[in-house]
Amino acid sequence: MSVFSEEKTHILVSGLVKRYPGAQAPAIAGVDLAIRRGEIFGIIGRSGAGKSSLLRTFNRLELPTEGSVQVAGQDVGSLTGASLMQLRRRIGMIFQHFNLLSAKTAFGNVALPLKVAGVGRDEIERRVTELLDLVGLADKRDAYPAQLSGGQKQRVGIARALVHRPEILLCDEATSALDPESTDAILTLLRDINSRLGLTIVLITHEMSVIHEICHRVVVLDQGRVVEEGEVWNIFGAPQHDVTRALLRTLQKTIPGDLREGLLDQPQASDDRLVLDLHYTGGQGRGPDLAGLVEALGSGVELLFGGIDRIQGHGQGHLLVAIERRGRSDADILARVQSLSDDVRKLGYVPDRI
Numbered sequence: 001m002s003v004f005s006e007e008k009t010h011i012l013v014s015g016l017v018k019r020y021p022g023a024q025a026p027a028i029a030g031v032d033l034a035i036r037r038g039e040i041f042g043i044i045g046r047s048g049a050g051k052s053s054l055l056r057t058f059n060r061l062e063l064p065t066e067g068s069v070q071v072a073g074q075d076v077g078s079l080t081g082a083s084l085m086q087l088r089r090r091i092g093m094i095f096q097h098f099n100l101l102s103a104k105t106a107f108g109n110v111a112l113p114l115k116v117a118g119v120g121r122d123e124i125e126r127r128v129t130e131l132l133d134l135v136g137l138a139d140k141r142d143a144y145p146a147q148l149s150g151g152q153k154q155r156v157g158i159a160r161a162l163v164h165r166p167e168i169l170l171c172d173e174a175t176s177a178l179d180p181e182s183t184d185a186i187l188t189l190l191r192d193i194n195s196r197l198g199l200t201i202v203l204i205t206h207e208m209s210v211i212h213e214i215c216h217r218v219v220v221l222d223q224g225r226v227v228e229e230g231e232v233w234n235i236f237g238a239p240q241h242d243v244t245r246a247l248l249r250t251l252q253k254t255i256p257g258d259l260r261e262g263l264l265d266q267p268q269a270s271d272d273r274l275v276l277d278l279h280y281t282g283g284q285g286r287g288p289d290l291a292g293l294v295e296a297l298g299s300g301v302e303l304l305f306g307g308i309d310r311i312q313g314h315g316q317g318h319l320l321v322a323i324e325r326r327g328r329s330d331a332d333i334l335a336r337v338q339s340l341s342d343d344v345r346k347l348g349y350v351p352d353r354i
Contacts, residue, residue, distance in 0.1 A: 010037035010168065010200045011058060015067035018053050018224075026065070027053040029224035035202060040194050042211040042232070043204040044247060045221035051204040054221070055170055058202065059091040060084060071168070089117075092161030096173035098153040100145045106132065106152075107141040110159045117164070131159040135189060151182030158189065162197075169193070171203035175210055187214045208247050212236065212311060220244045233311040237281035238342075253307040255320065263348035271352040273322040274333055275304065278341035282314025289340055293321065296336045300324025304350075322350050 011033070018028040028050045035041045043051050056062040057069050060076050069076040071087065079087055100109050110128045119127075132138050135155040145153055154174060161169060171190070175183040191214055194201050205211065211218050211232060218235055220228040220243055227241040239245045263275060280288060288308050293301050306319035319341075323333055330346065337344055 011035040017066035042215035042218040049221040050224040089164040092166035279343040
């Protein structure tokens with residue numbers, strides 16, 4: 001379990017277990033987590049991994065079977081009545097399918113929680129107008145959900161979740177129903193809200209691209225258990241668990257078919273070149289250094305394929321390079337490039353010109 005100082009830990013999960021009647025296995029099986037105040041924290045896993053069950057214990061929409069959840073030092077499981085209602089107003093929540101009332105305008109949907117809470121008309125007008133402006137919908141206040149795009153509906157949902165000025169925002173697959181352009185816009189909005197309002201944001205998703213784009217740290221769940229946890233750049237650069245590697249596979253650049261088919265197991269001519277796959281995890285300050293390769297091996301280095309990304313300031317990815325052997329052994333070439341990447345893999349050989 002990650003442990004931080006009390007003032008930095010916003011949500012503390014200890015030994016959490018959730019069993020549903022009739023289920024053979026627990027949905028959550030002994031989870032420990034510490035989520036920092038003000039961070040964007042991602043929870044990812046395959047369908048059925050326990051993501052939603054875990055998230056819903058934070059505002060006690062689900063009551064744990066065992067263990068505890070503390071929000072700012074307060075045990076959520078001990079709350080009832082007015083104290084539980086007060087907690088839920090401190091924790092906003094947005095959903096995959098928006099949950100808007102079709103008979104109410106954007107303004108009416110955002111205003112509804114305030115009306116239920118007995119807030120005065122002038123305060124409702126001021127606060128809702130302010131929030132619609134924050135999410136970029138000032139000109140849509142009188143539009144009904146049927147007149148809004150998916151991205152605009154989710155913006156209304158975000159404004160509604162912020163209406164009680166919460167300190168935590170929970171996002172339950174908030175972008176899964178959106179097209180890529182709308183997803184990017186919503187993630188940009190969430191990042192801006194995190195920065196401007198200082199909210200702690202916890203989101204669950206099955207999309208590694210969402211984690212990559214917005215999160216500071218991430219936990220990977222499998223069958224209700226934590227299998228990996230850490231800074232996003234570290235998890236992406238050096239995944240340790242098979243589930244994490246499988247989830248990341250959709251983001252990895254695969255070798256083009258024609259290049260893969262053109263690789264030779266053994267050189268067929270003296271000028272056939274050695275192909276190496278250079279991997280960069282983002283650790284130890286290493287990054288792609290083509291100049292360093294040329295310095296170590298001479299000018300006979302060609303970049304065949306690859307892709308480098310930057311996550312939280314760390315360069316990650318891989319490069320495929322073809323290297324002229326010039327009478328040198330493969331072992332000698334490998335030794336020369338070993339210090340220039342985090343991992344070097346020999347893939348085969350290609351003719352002098354491919």
